Structure formats: C-alpha cells, structure tokens
Amino acid sequence: MAYPTLQAAHQIQQLGATQITYGGDYNPEQWPEHVWHEDARLMQQAGVNLVSLGIFAWARLEPQPDVYDFGWLDTVMDVLYEHGVCVNLGTGTPAPPPWFSKLHPESLPVTAEGIVLAPGTRRHYSPHSRAYRAHAARFVTRLAEHYRQHPALAMWHIDNEYSCHVAECFGPEADAAYQNWLERRYKSLDALNDAWGSAFWGQVYGAWDEIAPPRRAPYMHNPANTLDWKRFSSDAWLACFEDQRAILKRITPDIPITTNFMGFNKPLDYWQWAAREDVVSNDSYPEPSDPDSPVMAAMECDLMRSLGGGKPWILMEQATSHVNWRTRNTTKRPGQMRIGSFQALARGANGIMFFQWRASKSGGEQFHGAMVPHAGTETRVFREVAQLGQELNSLHVLRRSRVHAQVAIVFDYASWWALEIEGKPSAHVRYLDGVRAFYSVLYDLNITVDFVHPEADLRRYQLVIAPHLYLVTDAAVDNITSYIEGGGALIMNFMSGIVDAHNRVQLGGYPAAFRSLLGISVEEFAPYAENQANAIITHDEEEWASSMWSDVIRLEGATPLARFRDDFYANCAAVTRHQFGMGTSYYLGTALDQSGMHWLITRVCAEIGLAPLATHAGAEIVCRSDDQHTWRFVQNHSSTPLAITLQPGEHELLGGQEHGVVTLAQYDVAIIAEATASHANG
Ligand code: GAL
Numbered sequence: 205m206a207y208p209t210l211q212a213a214h215q216i217q218q219l220g221a222t223q224i225t226y227g228g229d230y231n232p233e234q235w236p237e238h239v240w241h242e243d244a245r246l247m248q249q250a251g252v253n254l255v256s257l258g259i260f261a262w263a264r265l266e267p268q269p270d271v272y273d274f275g276w277l278d279t280v281m282d283v284l285y286e287h288g289v290c291v292n293l294g295t296g297t298p299a300p301p302p303w304f305s306k307l308h309p310e311s312l313p314v315t316a317e318g319i320v321l322a323p324g325t326r327r328h329y330s331p332h333s334r335a336y337r338a339h340a341a342r343f344v345t346r347l348a349e350h351y352r353q354h355p356a357l358a359m360w361h362i363d364n365e366y367s368c369h370v371a372e373c374f375g376p377e378a379d380a381a382y383q384n385w386l387e388r389r390y391k392s393l394d395a396l397n398d399a400w401g402s403a404f405w406g407q408v409y410g411a412w413d414e415i416a417p418p419r420r421a422p423y424m425h426n427p428a429n430t431l432d433w434k435r436f437s438s439d440a441w442l443a444c445f446e447d448q449r450a451i452l453k454r455i456t457p458d459i460p461i462t463t464n465f466m467g468f469n470k471p472l473d474y475w476q477w478a479a480r481e482d483v484v485s486n487d488s489y490p491e492p493s494d495p496d497s498p499v500m501a502a503m504e505c506d507l508m509r510s511l512g513g514g515k516p517w518i519l520m521e522q523a524t525s526h527v528n529w530r531t532r533n534t535t536k537r538p539g540q541m542r543i544g545s546f547q548a549l550a551r552g553a554n555g556i557m558f559f560q561w562r563a564s565k566s567g568g569e570q571f572h573g574a575m576v577p578h579a580g581t582e583t584r585v586f587r588e589v590a591q592l593g594q595e596l597n598s599l600h601v602l603r604r605s606r607v608h609a610q611v612a613i614v615f616d617y618a619s620w621w622a623l624e625i626e627g628k629p630s631a632h633v634r635y636l637d638g639v640r641a642f643y644s645v646l647y648d649l650n651i652t653v654d655f656v657h658p659e660a661d662l663r664r665y666q667l668v669i670a671p672h673l674y675l676v677t678d679a680a681v682d683n684i685t686s687y688i689e690g691g692g693a694l695i696m697n698f699m700s701g702i703v704d705a706h707n708r709v710q711l712g713g714y715p716a717a718f719r720s721l722l723g724i725s726v727e728e729f730a731p732y733a734e735n736q737a738n739a740i741i742t743h744d745e746e747e748w749a750s751s752m753w754s755d756v757i758r759l760e761g762a763t764p765l766a767r768f769r770d771d772f773y774a775n776c777a778a779v780t781r782h783q784f785g786m787g788t789s790y791y792l793g794t795a796l797d798q799s800g801m802h803w804l805i806t807r808v809c810a811e812i813g814l815a816p817l818a819t820h821a822g823a824e825i826v827c828r829s830d831d832q833h834t835w836r837f838v839q840n841h842s843s844t845p846l847a848i849t850l851q852p853g854e855h856e857l858l859g860g861q862e863h864g865v866v867t868l869a870q871y872d873v874a875i876i877a878e879a880t881a882s883h884a885n886g
Contacts, residue, residue, distance in 0.1 A: 223253055224549070224596045224603060225518065227289070228558035228575050230255035232280045233264045235562065240280055243562060244287040246581060251593020252289055255561060256520065257281070258347075259294030259364050260326060263301035266343055274350050285356035292462070293357055295347060295448055297340045298364040299326040308335040314375035317420045321370065325568070330373040331440040332381040337447055344448050348455040357456070361520075362448045362463040365487060366441045371471035372433070373440075374417050383412040385436045399706040400428035427625045428707045434621040438473045442480075449480060464520040465511075467504040468636055470624075473617040475657050478511035487521035487559070490544065493534040498824060498841050499644050501544060505551035507615065510655040514606055518555030519548040524585050525573035533571070538584060539871030542592050543839050546873040549599070550826040550837030551652075552607045556596060558589075595858060599875075602835060605828040609654040610814060611646060613639060614670040616658050616680075622707050623674040623699060630731035632752050633699050638671035638795075642695070645801045650817040650825040651809070662687040666814050673700040675707065681717040688721055689785030693812045695804070696722065697792040698729075698755050713758070722791045723762030723782030730754040730773065740766040740778040740794065748800030750778065755793030762791065765807070779804065788812070820846055829880055836876040840868040854878045 227247070232240050247255070258265070258277060266272055281291060305312065305323035311333035313321045321328060329336045351357050390396040393409055402408050407426055409415055418425040418433050449461055460482035465474055467488055478484050486508045490497035508517045524541050526533040536544070545556045563574035575589045620635040646653050654665070658680035662668050668687060673680075673696065681701075688694055701715025710716035713725035731753050732738070738750040743765055754768055757777045764777035780791045790808055809816065817825045822842020828835045835857065840846040846868040855862045857875035866874050 222603070223600050225254040225290075225555035225557070226250075226593050226596045227252040227254040227561070228256065229259060229521065229560040230257050231260070231560060231562075231564070232257070233261050233276070234564055234566070237276075237279065239562075240283050243576075244283045244289060246576060247284075247289050247561070248287050249581075250575065250586070250590040251597045252561075252575075253597075254290045254292055254358060254555065254557070255284065256292040256294060256361050256557065257284075258296050259361060260296065260299045261294065262296035262299060262343060263303075265296060265347065266301060267303075269303060269307070270342075272346055272350075274347075281351070281354050281356050285354070289356070290358035291354075291356045292359040292361045293347075293351060294361045295340075295344045295363060295452075297344065297362075297444075297448070300329050300336060300339070304336075304339055305329075308333065308339075310376050311336045312375065313370040313373045314378075316372070316374050316418070318374070320375070325369075327365075327369040330370075330375045330377065331437075331444050332373055332375065332377040334377065337444060340444070341447050341451060344451050345455070348452050352456050357459060359483065360452050360456070360459055360461045361485075362445055362452070362461060365464055365466055366445060366477075367438075367469060367471040368466060372417075372437045374419050378417050379413070381440065382417050382433065382436055383415055385439065386415060386432065387412055389432070399708075400426055400432075401706075401708060402426065402428075424627050427622070427627060430625050431618070431622050431707045434471070435473075435618070438471060438476070438617070441472060442477060445477070446480065462518065462520070465508065467500075468507065470617075470620060474507075474511050475617070481512075483518060484508050484512035484515070485518040485520035485555070488519060488544075488548070489521075489523055489527055491530070491534070492526070492536045492540055495841075496644075498544075498547065498839075499647050500640070501547060502551060502647055502824065503640065503643050505548050505553065506609075506653050507655050509552035509607060510615075514552070514654075516552060516554035516603070518557060519545070519553045520555070520557050521559040522548075522557070523573045524558050524575055524589055525577075526571075527573065528569055528571040535573075537871065538588065539869075541585075541588055543841065543871045543873055545592055545596075546837060546875075547824065547839060549596075549602070550607075550824075550828065550839070552828070554603055556592070599857070601833075601857075602828060605830040605833070605835060607652060607826065607828055609652040610666045611651055612654045612656040612662060612665040612668050613642060614658050614668060614673055614684075615639065615655040616673060616675070618705070619658075619672060619674040619676075622703060623672055625707075629729045630753060632731075633672065635672050635674075638697060638699075641795065641798075641801055642669050642671055642805070645798065645805045647824070648802070648819065649805070649809075650819055650823075651814070652826055659683050662692060663690065665692070666812055667693045667695070667808065669695045670700055671697055675703050675705065676701050676717055677705045684718070685721055688787035688789055691786035693788045693790075693808065694721075695790045695792065695808060698726075698753055698794065714755075718789075719760065721782070721784050722780065722789050723760050723784070724777070724780055724791055725758045725760050726755040726793065727758055728756045730756055730771070738771060738794070739769040740796070740800070741769050742766040742779070742803065746803055748803060749797050750794040750800070751797070752795040753793075754778070757791075757793050762789075765790070768794070822846070832880060834878055834880050836878070838868065838874045838876065840870060840872050843870045845869055846872075848874060848876065850876065851878070 462483045462485045465486045490501040525535045562576040701718040756773045762780035762782035766779040824839040848866045
C-alpha cells in the first residue's frame with residue numbers, strides 16, 4: 205500500500221523516543237465521516253499525537269464471516285496521519301461480532317455456578333474456546349496484513365483489559381484445557397496427587413479426565429487445585445495474547461506491542477505478561493472524591509514501571525472527569541485530572557492517555573466522561589485537556605529520564621492467590637492490604653518504591669519489604685537469603701513463608717524457610733475476633749495499636765524491638781531484628797495502624813541510613829533523572845498552599861521560574877530541574 209498524498213508528519217516509529225505521547229481511545233465507528241475530520245482538527249488543537257483505534261471494531265471490520273470492510277478505517281487512519289496523529293491500533297478482539305457468538309454459542313463464558321454469560325456486551329468469550337482463538341487469529345492476520353505499511357501505525361494494542369468482567373471460565377472446553385495444562389505441569393498423576401495432597405478427603409485421581417475445574421461444589425475445594433486453576437486461568441488469557449502477538453510480530457516485527465493492564469488486577473500474573481510486551485500500559489481510574497486515592501494511584505504507577513523493568517510505560521486510560529460505572533460518578537475537580545497525569549509522568553510514564561476522545565451518544569458508556577464532552581469544546585474539561593496537551597508537548601526533555609528507587613516491595617501473584625483462598629486462620633488477612641500498609645508510609649515519606657518479583661535480583665536495593673509473602677519457591681528463598689547475607693535489609697511480616705509452590709505448609713515452626721534468616725520461630729497464630737484488639741510496647745517505650753493478628757513468636761537469636769502488651773502471649777516479641785550474614789532482617793508479627801507502621805519504617809530507615817526526600821503534608825515528591833539532570837516532581841494534593849524555595853541552580857520547568865518561591869495551590873504541580881551532581885561537578 206502506498207501513501208503518496210500523505211505528509212510525513214513525523215517518524216512515528218520514534219514517537220515514544222521523541223515525545224511524550226498524548227491522546228485517548230478513539231471510536232470513530234460511532235460517528236459519521238464529517239466528525240472524523242473535525243476530530244482530527246481538534247486533536248491537533250489539543251496536542252494529541254496518539255489515539256487507540258479500533259479496540260471494539262471487529263464487527264465493523266468483519267461484518268460477516270470472512271467478509272472484510274477496511275474502507276472506513278483506511279479513511280480514518282489517513283485523516284489522522286495527515287493531522288500528525290499516530291495510531292495505537294486495537295486488534296478488535298475483546299468484542300467478538302454477534303455472528304460469531306451465534307455461530308459458536310459454546311464460546312460464551314460460563315461462571316463457576318454454571319451460568320452462561322450472554323453476548324450483547326463485550327468480553328463475552330471464553331479463553332478456552334478453540335473457535336474464538338481461530339477466528340481471532342484469522343481476523344488479526346487480515347488486520348495486520350492490511351495495515352502493515354500504514355505510516356500512522358505506531359503500536360499494536362492487543363485485545364483490551366484481559367480478564368476484565370470475566371476472570372475465569374468454567375465452560376465446556378475448560379476441562380480438557382485444564383487437564384492438558386496439569387499434565388504438562390506434573391507429567392504424572394502420582395506427581396499431581398503428591399503435590400496436591402489429594403489423599404485428603406479421598407481426592408486421589410486415577411485418570412487426568414477425573415480432574416475438574418473448581419466449579420461451585422458442596423464445600424471447599426483442595427487449595428492446591430484452586431491455586432493451579434488460578435495459574436491456569438492466567439496462562440489461558442496469556443495464550444490468547446500470545447496467539448496475536450505471534451501473528452503481529454511475524455507481519456510487523458518493528459511495531460511495538462502492548463495490552464492494557466488494570467493496576468492491581470488479581471487474576472493475571474502481570475510479571476509473566478509484561479515480559480512479553482514491548483511497552484507496559486495501564487488503565488487507572490482513581491475515585492476523585494477519595495482523598496486517599498492518590499496513594500493507590502501512585503502504587504499502580506510504581507507497579508507498572510517495575511513490571512517493565514524501569515522502562516517508560518503508558519497511562520493508557522484514565523478519565524478526564526467522571527466514569528459511569530460507579531454508583532455515584534463524581535467529577536474530577538479543576539486541576540485533578542492534570543495532577544493525576546503528572547503523577548504518572550513523575551513515576552515513569554512517557555505517555556498520558558484517556559478513555560475516550562469523544563463522549564458517546566449511545567451505548568453503555570454514553571455518560572462516561574471524555575476529552576470532548578457532550579457539551580463540546582467550549583468546556584472546562586476540553587480546556588484542561590488542551591492545556592495538558594500543550595504542557596506535555598513541551599516536556600520531551602524528560603523522555604530519556606528514569607525513576608530510581610532504593611526500596612523494593614516484593615510483589616507475588618501466587619502469594620496473593622494462595623493467601624486469599626478460603627480456609628485460612630483469618631479471612632481478614634488480605635494481600636493488598638498488607639502491601640498498602642507498607643507502601644502508604646513510604647509514600648508519605650516520599651521514599652520511592654519499586655515492586656519486584658520474589659526471584660528478581662535485589663542487590664541494588666537498600667531495603668526490601670516482603671508483605672505477606674505467603675507462598676515461596678526454593679528459588680525465592682535462596683534469592684532473599686543471599687540478598688540478606690550479602691548485606692541487604694529486609695522487613696517481612698506475618699503470613700509469610702508459610703507454603704511451598706504447591707500450597708503445602710512448611711513444617712517445624714513458621715516461617716520455615718526464613719526462620720534462621722529472621723532468628724525466630726512462630727509457634728502459633730493468634731488471629732483476633734472482630735471486637736478484639738491488642739497493643740505493642742516498643743523497646744523505646746512507645747505503644748502502638750495492634751489489630752487482626754498476633755504471631756506467637758519464640759526468639760531464636762533475634763532481638764525484640766517490641767512486645768505484645770496483652771493476652772496469653774503478653775511480653776512475647778511482636779517486632780524483631782536479626783543480624784544475618786552481613787545484613788539485617790526485621791519481622792513484624794501483627795498488623796499496625798499507620799502510626800505504628802510509621803514508627804517501624806522510620807526506625808528501619810534510620811538504622812540502615814536511608815533518608816527520605818523532604819516531606820510536606822499532602823505533597824507527593826518523586827524524581828526522574830538522566831545523566832545530566834534531575835527533575836523533582838512536586839504535587840500538592842492538599843488544600844493548603846505549598847511553597848517551594850528554589851535553590852541556586854534550580855528552575856521550575858512548567859512555569860519557567862528561575863528563582864524565588866514557587867507556590868502550589870491545591871492540585872498544582874511543579875517540576876524542579878537541577879543539574880545532576882556529577883554533571884554539575886564535571
Ligand atoms: C475500561 C475499558 C474502556 C472503558 C473504560 C470506562 O475498563 O478498557 O473500554 O470501558 O473502562 O471507564
């Protein structure tokens with residue numbers, strides 16, 4: 205295909221390398237052609253340089269089986285290209301066409317209760333459907349062949365939000381797929397029976413086809429089965445992604461590939477996914493009226509950066525103002541969308557995008573906010589969108605800079621899955637609550653955090669925190685142990701190191717694999733009743749509330765830093781410290797509130813010589829740097845104005861101020877630039 209009439213707007217393949225990308229989901233199939241031209245003109249006005257196109261367009265592009273209509277999309281792609289807007293082209297597969305669902309009713313998803321989920325919406329397919337996978341592959345091949353040389357094609361967006369709405373499918377094709385997966389994993393039934401401990405309740409399997417997905421049953425399933433089912437389900441979606449990735453890499457090897465993640469999304473092990481993507485991207489919808497939502501949003505940003513190994517990532521979707529899927533869809537106040545966008549940029553994103561460009565007239569999302577709202581462009585929202593576009597277009601200087609963290613939080617999907625399977629000492633121990641309890645104190649202290657896989661190289665971190673690392677592989681144990689031996693510092697808390705990869709409890713005192721490293725043994729768990737509480741008394745005579753849980757700890761070399769105040773284990777250790785090799789490990793045997801966690805973390809940081817950035821109440825501060833500059837992003841989430849005095853050699857990037865005091869009102873942002881020490885000295 206040739207494009208003689210098109211202007212070479214810019215080298216799109218280098219889009220990410222030369223600019224901060226800016227734009228949103230674009231659904232021109234919902235509008236007549238004259239609107240496409242207006243849209244392209246308005247996109248230019250708003251500084252848009254990338255749109256996500258065709259995400260739900262399969263039915264419009266293949267209106268009947270094997271009959272294709274690419275004409276309208278050709279026009280849209282050409283118009284966008286002529287206006288300097290590049291395309292992140294969706295593969296269209298999250299919404300199979302009505303003809304497909306009619307032809308293949310067995311492809312519809314089925315719940316654990318056996319309810320078949322109807323079409324007429326989106327994500328109405330099972331990842332185990334062979335017909336779906338074959339049709340999707342055929343369609344994506346045609347799409348890629350058609351657009352392989354289109355100059356606007358900058359990136360592929362495979363499917364959309366895998367596992368959204370339907371995380372697991374128990375339909376007719378699930379059994380054989382699961383049995384095959386288990387056979388590949390265990391090789392023999394003896395190995396499976398041993399790993400699952402299936403002697404319990406007489407579950408010993410004599411043939412692969414006796415094993416079924418954990419459908420709704422009279423009582424608890426074997427937790428090893430449930431855990432493998434979760435691994436299998438994540439892999440099943442990944443196999444759908446892999447089908448398309450292979451096709452796209454074959455036809456367009458130079459076009460980067462992404463699929464949009466959903467933050468802390470439990471069903472998918474994003475470590476495995478991110479390794480197969482060229483660019484990590486995320487959809488983030490913090491609740492505007494929740495004053496704590498910036499913490500969770502920051503945590504998502506840090507996860508996304510970490511999933512990509514520190515590479516720039518894209519905030520693929522956020523709302524300009526309101527969504528339409530909460531009970532009350534509050535609006536973002538003036539400035540709130542901007543500060544959320546800068547938060548992502550500060551935490552390593554090189555792309556800021558929205559759902560969606562133009563607010564829909566019809567369909568389930570007709571009341572969702574957009575860059576162009578129903579009221580048009582003479583609106584607060586469009587003005588904020590256009591202002592942000594202009595600002596981002598002026599920030600290309602940042603694009604090669606990275607975020608460098610000295611603290612890592614171990615994040616493990618298998619631990620998340622296994623910890624929250626029923627039948628535990630307390631259903632109130634929730635994985636993300638544990639992660640967040642640590643993260644939010646570090647956030648308040650402006651200590652930037654990376655997330656790491658338990659088997660990743662930890663040596664570059666001054667401090668590693670492993671919240672509720674419930675399941676551990678031998679490789680993870682070795683990795684963490686050698687990190688401490690080599691001089692690292694670790695904080696671990698209760699319900700860590702409890703089971704092995706097959707969900708089998710490790711015997712002899714918890715947390716078996718980490719006992720010598722921590723210098724303790726947990727003899728028993730003492731989870732609290734609903735109205736029960738306790739406190740810990742620290743060795744420096746502070747008292748902090750303790751909730752939910754106590755470990756009854758026997759010291760095996762560790763020093764207690766705090767003891768429980770009450771109950772039959774009063775005066776037993778609640779927080780410990782232990783020297784191991786050249787490093788130090790800390791253990792927290794209960795849940796503390798924010799002030800108790802603050803005590804623990806500031807104490808550990810002081811001991812290991814880790815200094816927080818300056819803190820101001822309500823201010824979020826993160827740095828990006830390259831070998832020449834450091835950019836300090838200061839964001840004011842509070843209603844109290846924030847004053848920053850520029851030091852010699854510093855200037856503020858957005859307003860251009862070079863000396864004096866920069867004052868930030870609520871939701872305002874400053875980017876303070878300074879030459880990096882080595883550059884300034886050299
Ligand atoms: C996302 C989805 C978009 C749109 C948006 C609405 O989950 O990817 O297509 O539905 O939510 O907030």
